[in-house]
Amino acid sequence: MILDRILEVKRSEVQGLLERFRVSEMAREAAQLPPARDFRRAIDQPGRVSLIAEIKKQSPSKGLLCRFFDPCRLARIYRDHGAAAVSVLTDRTFFGGKGEYLAQVRQEVDLPLLRKDFILDPVQIYESRLLGADAVLLIVAALSRESLSRLLELCREVGLQALVEVHSEEELERAIKAGADLIGINNRNLQTFETELQTTLRLMEVVKESGITVVSESGIHHFRDMSLLKAVGVQAALVGEALVTAPDIGLKVQELAKGGGALAL
Numbered sequence: 001m002i003l004d005r006i007l008e009v010k011r012s013e014v015q016g017l018l019e020r021f022r023v024s025e026m027a028r029e030a031a032q033l034p035p036a037r038d039f040r041r042a043i044d045q046p047g048r049v050s051l052i053a054e055i056k057k058q059s060p061s062k063g064l065l066c067r068f069f070d071p072c073r074l075a076r077i078y079r080d081h082g083a084a085a086v087s088v089l090t091d092r093t094f095f096g097g098k099g100e101y102l103a104q105v106r107q108e109v110d111l112p113l114l115r116k117d118f119i120l121d122p123v124q125i126y127e128s129r130l131l132g133a134d135a136v137l138l139i140v141a142a143l144s145r146e147s148l149s150r151l152l153e154l155c156r157e158v159g160l161q162a163l164v165e166v167h168s169e170e171e172l173e174r175a176i177k178a179g180a181d182l183i184g185i186n187n188r189n190l191q192t193f194e195t196e197l198q199t200t201l202r203l204m205e206v207v208k209e210s211g212i213t214v215v216s217e218s219g220i221h222h223f224r225d226m227s228l229l230k231a232v233g234v235q236a237a238l239v240g241e242a243l244v245t246a247p248d249i250g251l252k253v254q255e256l257a258k259g260g261g262a263l264a265l
């Protein structure tokens with residue numbers, strides 16, 4: 001499965017980080033930073049589905065998405081057309097991302113930033129904070145119960161919020177048990193790469209009215225998708241491909257923001 005291949009590469013990257021940096025020094029530096037932006041509050045607004053717009057160059061399922069890729073330009077367009085937050089893919093091997101993109105976007109826009117990567121080790125949490133992230137993704141399918149709890153705890157300690165990603169009822173139960181208050185339901189099946197909004201609709205039955213902030217992720221393309229997510233009570237939608245491949249990116253951001261009720265029609 002693709003996730004196994006990604007995690008194998010990620011483990012060797014973590015090893016490299018641990019060889020290059022001292023975690024205690026990173027922790028000291030991170031402790032001196034001003035507080036991170038409140039990612040959860042920015043995306044959890046009554047009566048709307050907020051848009052988390054993703055900076056995504058390529059993907060394992062579709063290959064190259066964005067030929068003239070300029071992360072800062074994308075971030076400005078997202079901000080200027082109604083996105084509530086920005087997600088930056090920093091994985092290099094599979095998504096063509098870089099940690100530097102996060103740092104560059106941090107300088108460019110004031111919106112809360114999610115670091116979208118495959119986080120396995122505390123060193124990546126400190127690195128994320130130092131790069132300018134306000135939130136990180138923790139993928140239940142990639143972590144043991146112990147690692148998930150430990151990384152969630154560390155996020156709280158360093159002042160980062162964690163978007164805990166699930167694909168199934170079983171993973172959702174693990175996320176809730178670990179104490180996640182911000183959960184991403186990923187509509188992409190990691191075996192077939194197919195996306196199915198039905199995954200969000202199904203899992204929403206379990207979490208609605210729980211007080212947990214829910215983000216629907218992947219395969220969201222149209223105004224009608226956002227309207228459907230709004231009807232079932234989702235708080236935010238994470239969108240990459242539909243934005244970076246749109247002929248007019250600003251117009252697409254507006255369409256999705258309007259579909260979610262975040263912009264007037």
Ligand SMILES: O=C(O)c1ccccc1NCC(=O)[C@H](O)[C@H](O)COP(=O)(O)O
Pocket residue numbers: 002054056059060061062186188190193195217218219220238239240241242
């Ligand atoms: O995008 C992929 O092909 C992919 C494959 C394997 C693991 C993760 C993958 N994507 C990461 C994401 O979660 C998406 O970038 C994000 O949800 C936005 O999805 P989309 O709007 O469909 O680009």
